[in-house]
Amino acid sequence: MEHEWIPNSNEQIKKAMLDYIGVKDVLELYHDIPKQVLINEEKWDSLEIGKKRPLDQIEVEKIMDDVLNNNKIFDKSKLFIGGGAWPHYIPAAVQYLAERGEILTAYTPYQPEISQGLLQMLFEYQSLISDILEMEVVNASMYDMASALGEAFLMSKRINDKSKILIPETINPFHLSVAKSYTTPHEISLITYKVDPNTGYSDIEDIKNKLDDVSAIYLEYPYQYTGIVDINAKAISEIAHEKNALFIMGVNPLSLMLYKTPGELNADIAVGEGQPLGLGLNFGGPYLGIFATKWNAEYVKQMPGRLIGMTTSIDGSSKAFAMIMQTREQHIRRSKATSNITTNSSLSAITAAIYISLLGKKGLKDVAESIWYRSHYAAKKINSLGFKSPLFEGEFFGDFIVDFNTDFEKIRSKLIDYGILLGIPLNQYVTWAKSSWGLLSFTEVHSKSDIDFLLDKLESLGGL
Amino acid sequence: MEHEWIPNSNEQIKKAMLDYIGVKDVLELYHDIPKQVLINEEKWDSLEIGKKRPLDQIEVEKIMDDVLNNNKIFDKSKLFIGGGAWPHYIPAAVQYLAERGEILTAYTPYQPEISQGLLQMLFEYQSLISDILEMEVVNASMYDMASALGEAFLMSKRINDKSKILIPETINPFHLSVAKSYTTPHEISLITYKVDPNTGYSDIEDIKNKLDDVSAIYLEYPYQYTGIVDINAKAISEIAHEKNALFIMGVNPLSLMLYKTPGELNADIAVGEGQPLGLGLNFGGPYLGIFATKWNAEYVKQMPGRLIGMTTSIDGSSKAFAMIMQTREQHIRRSKATSNITTNSSLSAITAAIYISLLGKKGLKDVAESIWYRSHYAAKKINSLGFKSPLFEGEFFGDFIVDFNTDFEKIRSKLIDYGILLGIPLNQYVTWAKSSWGLLSFTEVHSKSDIDFLLDKLESLGGL
Amino acid sequence: WNEPLIYELGNTRKGIGFKENNEEFKQILGEISIPQNLKREKDPDLPEVSEIEVVRHFTRLSEMAYGVDSGPVPLGSCTMKYNPKLSLKISSDKRLTFIHPLQPESTIQGLLKALYELQNWLSLITGMDYCTLHPAAGAQGELSGVLMIRKYHEIKGNINLKDEIIVPDSAHGTNPASAAMGGFKTIEIPTDESGNMDYNAFLSSLNERTAGLMLTNPSTLGLFEEKILDVAKMVHEKDGLLYYDGANLNGILGKARPGDMGFDMAHLNLHKTFSTPHGGGGPGSGPLCIKDRIVKDDIMLHDLLPGPIVIYDKKDKMYKIKWPGKNSPGLMKSFFGNVQQLIWAYTYILTLGPQGLREAGEVAVINTNYFIKLMENSKGYSLPYGNNRFRKHEVVLSAEPLHEETGVTAEDISKGLLDSGFYAPTIYFPLIVKEALMIEFTESETKENIEKFANRLKEIEDIARRNPNEPKQWPLNTSVRRIDMVKANHPKTITPTYRANILRQKGILGPLR
């Protein structure tokens, strides 16, 4: 079957190659496969794979148009939903650059001499994140924040071999599930500490009561399911270090443009979700797991994932980049490796580097301020509509909970008719929330008129 | 006003530069402009340009979403309309490659050593078109077919200094208008020859009666406003050459995959519309003017536009490409140049080269055959609905006229409700058509089910 | 890379095809039947390659090209500014690219509104009254203007008398070429010491035969025509029309407008002032704007526009296209215009607003004069014409001093610039400057790059003095060394297509005679 994606699929070319190999038929090349296992052509071709026949590209585009059009298509400025992934503005230059074929179709840069551009981009990603976090070591990416968190917990155990990790009650439930998957085989128990029901801040006393054999205390900052930026961050850091436990932070790189950084708060490990840095929502992926640690050889040795370093050519004449500390990795260390990760999220990391470069310090701060302003404006206005908004009184960034006094899911459904997707019905995901609570989210994609449109529609549903 | 698109717009940078120049204020650099002419800042800034203030990119995208959404958006498979520009399938690789920045943002390759890639692409365009047309000389592009035609007529006059050019009655009316604009200053009269009202073929006798002082006979092939492929092409060629007139053809590169070529028909000049070769409809542009001529030094010397040639480096060690025959062009010859054209449609030409390369001989023939099949299928089926279809009995390709017995514009309006855009109401553009005539068009983008959908809707309008 | 021709990749594979697509039709209609004497005899000798081969081929070729995305392109009079990716994204949106040119107006109100606004914005930017967005490029805009001049005098019954168009000797080649295409003779006026058009020569060329004047202002020397108001008055007194070549508008953007200087018409190059990409040679877009006036009786100059304009019909509350009527020379191309470029420019103006456009113009001018200052003490390069005057968007240096001293030419210097990662300036133009280097950074270039460029020019000067033969070897770092232009143009070896090459090899094609 001749196909444009398979150059040698032409019958004459194949015949010439088979002749040269010295076989009559391609089947001869498979003669070592047990007969019971080998599938015959007819059977294979009759399987319900695709449309059971090759399609022209024109047919494929038509089908995919159907696939995409058979969804409710929301304008991104009408998506008021976050909870671990947020609609953001992505400048056109980001996608253009990240999709250039030399980057998109490259493999892991095993041959550094011919991949300096790729390596430099990844080094720049590490560096830019490093400056945002104020931490000196950043790896070249993890799958996403959740898996980065799982790896952080394993790393903590490898460092101090203690078995308990304290996590906040209002942790992102997806992160929790993943953290459990990762840690269960290694006998780490995840212990929840409480948050204050009024402020949404962590309950320091509760933490102090649970410090026995603690390997690490984890703080989500801001909490993705409440939007609260915990004022006790510094205190928790100090408590952890007093007990020789690690302080692990889970961050949003954008909020760090305004709030204290893991570096300032003396975190040992920081993980974060890089999706806000120029990546789409993509119904869940791919995203970008940020992983950073302190300038500490033991930590770096125990760190999972790939690291790019700056060095020079052997003759010292030019700067050069290469993968470093490879002895931690699976392809060399095998069962002793710090992680099994190999393919990570390099292209997401490069995308983030392009995004950060395009905006620069001022642009990123603009975005953070936009998020702050919009969410605070919306919270205030929704409150004036007669709802408890925000539910928690603590400092918040971007996301906040509103108690709508009635089933939030119903409100959400009604608004879909206006092309609005409003927030997350929290009680579907966490046990601590009521069915009347919705987690709303606001970013720079929402203009004042977008928010006012939402307010207007919310008001019109008043009688609900 | 600091802006991301103006690197030196930072106030400090500007100040440093102005200081170095030795002026206090940027206005000093404009002191030679008469005071009455100079606009002051306030006045300028108050002009209704854009939104009267700079916008963020996010605001611009919102506004442009409105601009684009405030149109009726037809799926391309529901566009049954041609007449000089046709909906075609454009493989994704075409747009990706043509938009790569090194090509998109390049200038005319005045410095060949650093622009070999660009020059080679243009040379390949010339070559690929040359093989489709079977003519040995093709220029690097004109604006579109209409302007190419105007230039062809001027070239003909330059060659034989005769004053009449014969053109068909059913010529594309836009082409006619442009040809008149170009030729009027040069005292060329455009004389119409008739087509047979039954077959749509040219009236040879009428041509023979009009041969006095004829510089060229022009044949549109196929006629874009009837779809007819003229069976008299060969005869016209011979008549022209007998009278020492030029034979000029206007072609569709896709139809040439099936029909006799300008080369076979001994045309002296061929022009054509390259839009079907991977370009969008774009509400009228940019398109691609194809311009080809015979292997004849006098013709090439009189040819308008840019030519790329293959040669070698001076030491002969490697193949190389460069602009050739530049002495014909305006930047050297000024008022004696063959044309004033400089910026042409290079990127369209490159796009066409990519498109042709991706499809290859077989793929292009597939497209041509698809067009033939679909248009013939539709013509037959519409006929069976009780309309005269096709109106002309001659051989046709892609486009054909149907007499709907009632005001065609009304039928077209009704179908818009179904998301269908059906054809061109001919009598709005040409005098020889009735209001009941519609020019329909079918290409490879229309699947059988798309056409059947149209037939179904047409039938349902029966009572109209 | 040394990339083979696409033909050399062979013809044994399969490209993208649609064969399957036709099977169901074949069953209904049978095989394709084409009259024998219309049937193509032999399939064309096109390549047949797989998709990956095409992608690699053009990827590699693109890496052997150089655009603004690669680095500075200081081509004078070309205004190679940054082409924003924002505009690329919007102008290649399929909601735009699949709008057919003959769609009913009622289905494209969003688009027509934008085009209507663009007409207005360009009118305000140029100080004119009407704009048609029709011309496909600047040169076509010029021709449109020339044809309007012709029509103007024709309607007034003077066309046999009015057959001369005045053009300064510093003008772009397109000016005389456009005038000629419009059937006019061109009268060239020399440039005076200060870089203005020689006013006395101008006056003595002006007469009853004068149909109009074409002027670039600022000129290709980057200098503003100081006597422009007098010139306009004099031309108008002879009932000539003043045509403004908009190629250099970036030099006075937001500071002065052709309409206020007395010009009757002006074209704009959207790829210059309004950031549409040049695509390695086009497509461009050359809107033509005019200041309205009575031509004769009730015929206004705007009735002569050779292209459509969008109007707003207040009664029907919709935007409509007004196609040219009987007083127009006709159309210049099929359909409305190069709409992708128009929408690109629309987004550019929208983003910058009047403040941003002014800033662009100012920074372009600062960049030029900063560069001139950097070069001030260089002995090898001189600044001919108006040596003490500030330039606007561009500057023309002469390498004649260096040439006289060392034999190194403007071309050699260009190649030396290529070797250091810059594109070269426009060279040997305008013709009135010997060994001309015509340099325009636009507002898109950084201070650092301008400094590097100046340093490189000085470095070349040093090398030329130390070893005058070395520059003759340049370029060294490009994908090919200097090119054999004799072979390229010789009748026996000229090769405009691969087909010609093959037929010549087969002995079918002789020399080009």
Added chain:
Amino acid sequence: WNEPLIYELGNTRKGIGFKENNEEFKQILGEISIPQNLKREKDPDLPEVSEIEVVRHFTRLSEMAYGVDSGPVPLGSCTMKYNPKLSLKISSDKRLTFIHPLQPESTIQGLLKALYELQNWLSLITGMDYCTLHPAAGAQGELSGVLMIRKYHEIKGNINLKDEIIVPDSAHGTNPASAAMGGFKTIEIPTDESGNMDYNAFLSSLNERTAGLMLTNPSTLGLFEEKILDVAKMVHEKDGLLYYDGANLNGILGKARPGDMGFDMAHLNLHKTFSTPHGGGGPGSGPLCIKDRIVKDDIMLHDLLPGPIVIYDKKDKMYKIKWPGKNSPGLMKSFFGNVQQLIWAYTYILTLGPQGLREAGEVAVINTNYFIKLMENSKGYSLPYGNNRFRKHEVVLSAEPLHEETGVTAEDISKGLLDSGFYAPTIYFPLIVKEALMIEFTESETKENIEKFANRLKEIEDIARRNPNEPKQWPLNTSVRRIDMVKANHPKTITPTYRANILRQKGILGPLR
């Protein structure tokens, strides 16, 4: 190019910003008020550059990268095939990229249907019963499988007993690493002369502690495990589960299915077999497919899947997502999966259909064996293990003969390949082959390129014999020569970020200790 760091481009300009956007909010809310002890003290030292500088920077850097779009990337076990631009266009469509992961199911029926179909297709391709599309990459798919093995034995009450996983010594490093992350010990089995897992060693390693076996088939040597059915039977007898590493599925695509060989679970690397781009290191996507079976009572193996699956609810006539329940180890990442990759693979399978997938597999195998034949008479390279056997998708040559003769290593050879415009193979892997060159062309490579590659290997052999020092100097044509890896990793000079570099220069940061 020698491109500076983005930091070196400076911090004096302005990037894309949204300042204006906040003015109207500021008027209502006043200045931003953040509690003092939560306020960041100092803005980060990020670059501030203009848009054109960023575009040029990454354009130039991309030209210093090498992907499948640049030329052949014959990395063994990486299956670097062509990444169709069709799929790129579709998977980056904003109708997909702006779907939020927690959108109501009712609003994404089109997407869920496609994902549902993809699950079915992958099940049929692997001969399995259920697939979760959840894992973010192949290695995460492996870990998911290992966690399922763990859970399986846990539910059966055997987890304290079952603590060993068998892995052949030719396995990818991820296999033992994943087993370890799942809390298992790995038992390595040597490879026999014919390239199979040593069957006797396998038998003697098999015991009551055996929790499962992880196998790549065809192996990293490109060889099919001939005794697979016996192996499966034996492992199952010990109540072990068989895990199939799908990295090499391309070698038997359309010819044999892991489900038919007795495997209980398999992950797929969509970037390998199903053409999603690797992006210079990810993101990938590693769906996990399983053959269902009873675990205990009414608990089925599919209940243990650590990821969601899409189901069709016939009653509600809609597609829904079934998230893992209490018998699952939990999720592996946030949300559904790497959906861009999934949709890419969906379009790939849709385009090729079963016939095209089979063709892809067959041509990949033909390409490998054609290359082996081309290399047959070369003395410098040997074919260790199963010397007389056909390979499937890849082949491992040993440069040990050449190394012994000339001292030239696999690494030197790689660099020589870089110099001729190829990417290099995977080297020094699998560990059981000395001076290994692991070569995989996939079905995307042309016959001509395979021949050129073979010729270049032979040419390198000749050069090595003539002048053994020359290869030590390679590469010469890349943007940088060989790299100082000692400096790269030394505690005093290690530089993982620009920040570390700056702080070290300031004396704030010491050696990494």
